[in-house]
Amino acid sequence: MREKLLIGRLIDTGSQVHRLDPRAKLTAMLLYAAAVVAARSWPALLSLAAFSIAVMALTRIPLGTYLKAAKPLRILMLFILIVQCLAVKGGSVLLAAGSWHLDSAGLEAGMHAVLRMALLVCFTALLTFTTSPGRLNQGLEGMLRPFARCGISPERLSLMTGIALRFIPAILDEAQTIMKAQASRGADLKELPWKEKARMLTALLVPVTVSAFRRAEDLTASMESRGYRLGAPRTQYRPLSWSLKDTCFVAVFVLICLEVVWVGFY
């Protein structure tokens, strides 16, 4: 399971992008998502793709790795392509079989959708490849700080996401071991019919939940015995620091957003 999931892991090459403030990267991510949604034509999408490849090259992580991160979603992308091809009509007819025909507009819409999705996934991967979960979480806390007055506790939230980020891989590993144990005793998920599959997956729930609780208990003991109390004053070892580079990084993303919108209008 974890073997296939590349997204969500840190690949530390020590590049400039790795060293940026996580808040800058998160803001850039939001802007990027907006740009992807706004890009509705080939020039806009292609310029966005070129820009993305440039940023990816900056991270010094091989481009192939990003493609691999998007690979688990290939079925979904294919599905989107087909749906768009079938649903969108217009332009010239490319293929016809009886009453059914594939139109150029449909194909174009499908390819746009797939490209948009691929860009978004690759860019999310970029965020996680270049930022440790801890930093990301710290960035999130920093960005939520202004909302503290409306009753959201950023500290509590970031503690929660931090623990989740820390333990989800471990819990996935554990689920995998249990599945291996089931397979060893003749219930291989790969070989079972769908109905049985569902039954085996529900059988996972009890041991996984029990162990999650046990982990939680151990973790609480460990945190408490190191003097942790929610809401007690704390210092930060690596406080976030916003530098000129971060401003520039965000500014470039603002520009690309504007560019996409501008290309869209003309």
Place this chain on the structure above:
Amino acid sequence: MGIQLEHVSYTYDARSPLRQTALRDVELDLAEGALTGIAGSSGSGKSTLLQLLNGILLPTEGSVKVLDVRLNAGEKLPKLAPLRKRVGLVFQFPEQQLFARTLEEDLVFGPLNFGASPEEAAASARKALEAMGLEESLLGRHPLQLSGGQRRKAAIASVLAMEPDILVLDEPGATLDQVSRTELIRLLHRLCKEEGKTVIIVTHRLDELLPYADRWIIMHDGRPVFQGAARGLVDTAAKLPDYGLSVPLSIRCWHELETAYGLQAEEPCLSPAALAERAMQLMEADARKELNLCVKSC
């Protein structure tokens, strides 16, 4: 027959930048009907090796031959169910292996999957329970309501109920107390000797298993660096620290005995009782010799 590994390598995450090779070019031959100990420090590839034995993991290179099934890297697989019925794999933590609502359901899970009728399954469940020395009154309990030692035994029983020919265990004694650990090893030894099962045990405590194991495999850095009987292990013991293992006291003791009495290639005695017995024999023989010398010189 038995188990042969030929040029087997296994790599996790083979096609990503996070690839990790766990086994490199492993050549292994595991005898049938024997109790084999596999030792090595953590990260030496022991656990990966075990999972290759019943097709849970498939070799990325080379071929694994278990009984009459051959698993070649990159080839289309045969149906794995018959293999898995005959090779029972017990994982390290019983909590990850017991997933049914009651112990009984857990015990019949394997047999039912391999096509036994409910009656047959219940019968083999009871037999397995008895073989592991657990009481029938526990059948109705939730597996997590058992004590640590019982849970271990239940996990082994759940695999034993499938009546496998080969029983493979990953650190069966970890986190148990000493008395339970010894008890467990004796049980497994009996299964091997009395019921003719092939037992393969991964451990990092050589000393405990030494008096019982017929053969040993020492893993280091993804390769077997030693395979053979206890005798050979005694000869190569000096290298154990290089593999992240400490030299068991029994072997050190035997070395002392060997050098003092000039023993050569003798089958080593590695339990305290056997060691003491052999030392006494040697001593008495020595005394007799001295006495004879005395008599002669007089």
Place this chain on the structure above:
Amino acid sequence: MNRVKTRPPNGRSAVGNQVNFTAAGGKEHVAARMAEQTDMVLLDNVSFAYDGQHEDIKNVCLAIGRGEWVTLAGANGCGKSTLIRLMNGLLRARCGCISIGGVRLESGTVGVIRQKVGMVFQNPDNQFIGATVEEDMAFGLEGMCLGAEEIGSRITRYAMRLGISGLLHRHPQELSGGQKQRAALAAILAMEPELIILDEASSMLDEKARGEMLELLREMHREERYTLLSITHDAEEIAASQRVLVMDRGRLTADLAPRELFRNGDLLRLCRMELPFRLQLAQELEKRGIPPVPEGDPAGTAAYPVTEVMRKWAFNWSM
């Protein structure tokens, strides 16, 4: 029984990654000891029940002096873990009085006491809070409201002492069990506690890592800066400590020297322990008419060289 203490400093075995503990003792620490002669741990008639009725801990009285190294043994479920969790307020005693380092444990002093007590737990995975070793070490220090500089210097210092400097940026899943426990210990030591409690901290480790952990404990003990209390089933670890407490069904049933425990078959059975190999061998030899070498007579009469070696072995723990 002060074998460990009296060993010459150069007799230290050369296990990898070892750093000098003794250097950090410091004068102020000695001064503090002089000023405060009270016991480190003081339990007076402590009882506790998880469900409020059936007592899991029954009237335990216990005193542990500063700088002592005590092991706590007993069968699973006898209340060992419960007892130590009472000591830093993870659980609250139903009655009785607990004081740690001269401070009485009350709701107002829990914070102070948790700074005095560092705890290392059994499962190396589940006590890891941060996503990297460094973050994990920083966690406790941030809670103590130390400045970033001080946190940084403590992390460097203690990571170096425990030989994990190269692992600071690793994720726990990339570490071996032994490395994780070292990291856990480093995170605790960085908070500079006086009492260190280990709850079967080495039981999930492989043999080599367990040996290294024991060597670390020996060094920490030699430094005389920490009081050590360790729950363990490991005969070697018990033998290395100064004093063993045996628990049975919530009570302290014995408080004795490790040597005494190994001579007491009933107590050993109670703890579900077996004699260490050396002693088993000595026993077997004794059965066959070879008595063990009497204490304090290392020379013996060398009639039969090998058995002599074996007899000495049986009681020589430092090997």
